[in-house]
Amino acid sequence: MKVLIVDDEVDVKDLFLQQFRKEIKSGMITTVFAHSGAEALEILANQEPLDFILILSDINMPGMTGFDLLKEVKERFPSLKVLMVSAYGDAANIDKAKSIGADGFVPKPVDFEQLKESLFTISQS
Amino acid sequence: MLSIVLMFAFFILIYFPNQQEKSLLRNFNTEVQNLSGTVALGVKIALTEQNFEGVETALDFVKQNHHLRFVSLVQVDSTKNNDGTWSVKKTVFKTYPDAFAVDVKAESSDSIIIKHSAFSTPLMKGEIMLGMSTEEITASKQQIRSTSLIVCFIVLAIGIVIGFILARHISVPVLALRDAALKVGQGDRTQQVQSNSKDEIGQLGQAFNKMVRDLEMAESERKAAQEQLIQSEKMASLGQMTAGIAHEIKNPLNFVNNFSKLSLELMNEMETEEDAEEKKFLLDSIKSNMVKINHHGKRADSIVATMLQHSRGAAGTLIPCDLNQLCDEYTDLAYHGMRATSQEFNSSIVKEFAPELPPVNLIPQEFSRVILNLLNNAFYAVNERYAKELAEGKQPEGPEVRIKTEIVGNYATIRIRDNGSGIPETIKNKIFEPFFTTKPTGKGTGLGLSLSYDIMTKEHQGKMSVTSEEGKFTEFCLELPI
Numbered sequence: 001m002k003v004l005i006v007d008d009e010v011d012v013k014d015l016f017l018q019q020f021r022k023e024i025k026s027g028m029i030t031t032v033f034a035h036s037g038a039e040a041l042e043i044l045a046n047q048e049p050l051d052f053i054l055i056l057s058d059i060n061m062p063g064m065t066g067f068d069l070l071k072e073v074k075e076r077f078p079s080l081k082v083l084m085v086s087a088y089g090d091a092a093n094i095d096k097a098k099s100i101g102a103d104g105f106v107p108k109p110v111d112f113e114q115l116k117e118s119l120f121t122i123s124q125s
Numbered sequence: 126m127l128s129i130v131l132m133f134a135f136f137i138l139i140y141f142p143n144q145q146e147k148s149l150l151r152n153f154n155t156e157v158q159n160l161s162g163t164v165a166l167g168v169k170i171a172l173t174e175q176n177f178e179g180v181e182t183a184l185d186f187v188k189q190n191h192h193l194r195f196v197s198l199v200q201v202d203s204t205k206n207n208d209g210t211w212s213v214k215k216t217v218f219k220t221y222p223d224a225f226a227v228d229v230k231a232e233s234s235d236s237i238i239i240k241h242s243a244f245s246t247p248l249m250k251g252e253i254m255l256g257m258s259t260e261e262i263t264a265s266k267q268q269i270r271s272t273s274l275i276v277c278f279i280v281l282a283i284g285i286v287i288g289f290i291l292a293r294h295i296s297v298p299v300l301a302l303r304d305a306a307l308k309v310g311q312g313d314r315t316q317q318v319q320s321n322s323k324d325e326i327g328q329l330g331q332a333f334n335k336m337v338r339d340l341e342m343a344e345s346e347r348k349a350a351q352e353q354l355i356q357s358e359k360m361a362s363l364g365q366m367t368a369g370i371a372h373e374i375k376n377p378l379n380f381v382n383n384f385s386k387l388s389l390e391l392m393n394e395m396e397t398e399e400d401a402e403e404k405k406f407l408l409d410s411i412k413s414n415m416v417k418i419n420h421h422g423k424r425a426d427s428i429v430a431t432m433l434q435h436s437r438g439a440a441g442t443l444i445p446c447d448l449n450q451l452c453d454e455y456t457d458l459a460y461h462g463m464r465a466t467s468q469e470f471n472s473s474i475v476k477e478f479a480p481e482l483p484p485v486n487l488i489p490q491e492f493s494r495v496i497l498n499l500l501n502n503a504f505y506a507v508n509e510r511y512a513k514e515l516a517e518g519k520q521p522e523g524p525e526v527r528i529k530t531e532i533v534g535n536y537a538t539i540r541i542r543d544n545g546s547g548i549p550e551t552i553k554n555k556i557f558e559p560f561f562t563t564k565p566t567g568k569g570t571g572l573g574l575s576l577s578y579d580i581m582t583k584e585h586q587g588k589m590s591v592t593s594e595e596g597k598f599t600e601f602c603l604e605l606p607i
Contacts (some may be wrong), residue, residue: 018387
């Protein structure tokens with residue numbers, strides 16, 4: 001499973017690398033990081049996107065927001081699964097994410113157990 | 126009023142008596158003429174009959190008249206001159222009273238009416254000259270004048286009494302009502318008037334008193350409602366900011382929780398790890414995590430400190446602040462606050478902070494309210510324009526809000542500029558008015574700018590102004606004295 005993590009916060013990379021260290025070591029997961037929506041789209045355009053599960057961390061990013069990116073991804077790569085992670089964890093935001101096509105939503109602060117569970121559920125579907 | 130009195134006085138004292146006198150004199154003239162005519166006839170008859178006693182009798186006719194000044198029997202002789210003209214010579218034949226010196230040429234004057242009645246007999250031609258005194262008429266005129274004056278004074282006295290009564294009963298209460306109404310108009314809503322009488326004046330007074338009491342109550346309610354609305358506006362801005370802050374805190378908390386949990390796991394792994402290299406790697410990771418935990422913990426702390434500073438409601442004192450840092454923090458807060466409340470919202474933010482800005486005296490919790498208000502308005506405006514142009518099928522320019530600090534003269538200046546729809550010229554001078562808003566009902570109280578203006582001018586002795594071009598941009602300029 002190839003996962004693209006998009007977040008403008010620098011420490012997110014370290015966090016995910018540590019959280020998924022066992023899965024990365026065993027080869028179950030490969031991680032790629034982008035610091036903006038634009039960077040994420042560039043990565044997707046240049047690589048084979050089909051085995052990605054894209055994690056959007058934080059709806060609130062400078063420039064292209066998480067929702068904008070989600071919309072773009074669903075239009076261009078409709079088979080890509082998207083999991084939203086955001087500090088805006090209220091019902092309205094969750095509903096909006098789902099209406100645009102998000103396959104799941106994880107609120108911040110992230111419970112990584114829950115995140116892993118959602119990841120695997122989505123990858124199976 | 127004076128002219129009416131003067132006209133009236135003229136009429137009473139001069140015109141009316143004069144007219145009366147003229148009328149009496151006319152009648153008197155006629156009477157005297159008739160009398161002289163009667164005497165002349167009597168004399169004529171007596172002379173014709175050569176009855177000289179009859180002449181006396183005729184003259185006696187007027188002797189008893191108390192107006193009589195004189196009666197004369199005048200002989201009239203006509204002689205022809207050499208040139209053919211006639212000369213008339215009049216000679217007094219007899220006069221009563223005897224001592225009265227009669228001038229045959231005498232004419233009527235103010236004090237005497239003189240009338241002539243001619244007669245002709247075979248014995249003599251003559252005339253009766255009758256002089257009657259106008260004393261009584263003059264006296265009568267005086268009497269009329271006096272009577273008029275007396276009547277006048279009586280009527281005046283009655284008028285004064287009536288006026289006094291009316292004044293007491295109507296004018297004084299009405300004037301009191303007018304004075305009270307004027308004071309109410311100037312803001313004194315404690316005015317009450319006396320309203321004891323049971324008539325219309327009393328009722329008017331009671332109605333007035335009730336109206337003033339109702340006005341005072343309505344004003345108190347209005348003030349209370351306005352105060353409440355201002356508090357709501359402050360709470361709403363606080364609430365919005367709190368939402369922004371809450372979001373802000375979740376990010377650092379995410380790292381604190383997860384890195385600490387991770388570190389614990391790594392420490393547990395270290396206990397069972399035998400490979401030295403792997404152990405070192407784990408230890409390094411743990412150390413790195415601790416640094417991150419510390420960093421994000423402090424980040425959360427400063428966010429809370431900012432929130433506390435903002436929510437402190439007590440009247441603040443001016444303290445020297447880093448204006449750039451304040452503007453930077455509150456721009457982010459406003460942005461996140463807006464994002465938290467409106468999913469459609471987006472905008473790019475450009476920050477241009479002057480590098481050499483000295484500390485600026487301000488009340489952080491109040492000044493931050495101004496920045497938040499202006500930024501919220503800017504975000505709203507840019508998104509409104511963007512959505513509108515999208516709906517019209519245009520390719521709209523991306524929403525952008527710029528915040529810039531600089532020193533201009535003796536002021537630290539903050540400019541907040543948006544590329545929204547601008548402010549129409551027609552409403553530009555209203556935007557600082559309390560309760561004025563162009564937002565739909567429920568979206569804005571209209572108090573933000575008016576509160577901000579008061580905060581800038583009254584609490585900071587600063588300035589606040591706006592420039593705008595409809596369809597292009599709006600820029601608010603805040604100036605703080607340094």
